[in-house]
Amino acid sequence: NAGVTQTPKFQVLKTGQSMTLQCAQDMNHNSMYWYRQDPGMGLRLIYYSASEGTTDKGEVPNGYNVSRLNKREFSLRLESAAPSQTSVYFCASELGTNTEAFFGQGTRLTVV
């Protein structure tokens, strides 16, 4: 089992460029999440999907869109990247009250 797989691991974008971060899990989990991690701050929720076909905004959704393509995959899209979106992004699944949490390896994104 691969767990939660995130791609790419590193990315440098110019301001205004777009990109999609991919996330897939092979554990048949219903809920999936996108977080960003910035220095001196806890992880902050961008978007989440409680189940296939549903998505909801988290704490910091502005500038992002998501797609829950199927039960396995949950992608995060930056339509027009800004320097403020420089961060480390983590995909997670099943962060809840019944099981342990599962996180991807992270994507380090720099917007110049």
Add this chain to the structure above:
Amino acid sequence: KNEVEQSPQNLTAQEGEFITINCSYSVGISALHWLQQHPGGGIVSLFMLSSGKKKHGRLIATINIQEKHSSLHITASHPRDSAVYICAVGGNQFYFGTGTSLTVIP
């Protein structure tokens, strides 16, 4: 506003020492997670707690729901324990601490 406070922020220990990391929170919760993040690495779940105490090898996690406090203990610390330890609390929504950076010196 900080729903989750961790202490200490940074911790340096000699190999073999007993280590305690604390997490205090201000919101009502259904569960608390302890997570581990190695430098430049992904995040790994150590424990999920809703009450009491759990033990995995040299790691012990406790939670006091009434006090809104949890502790993570590492017995016989080892350099490979060097990492950032993150507390996350919640139920429908989770709040994360900023982490405790642990360095264990041989």
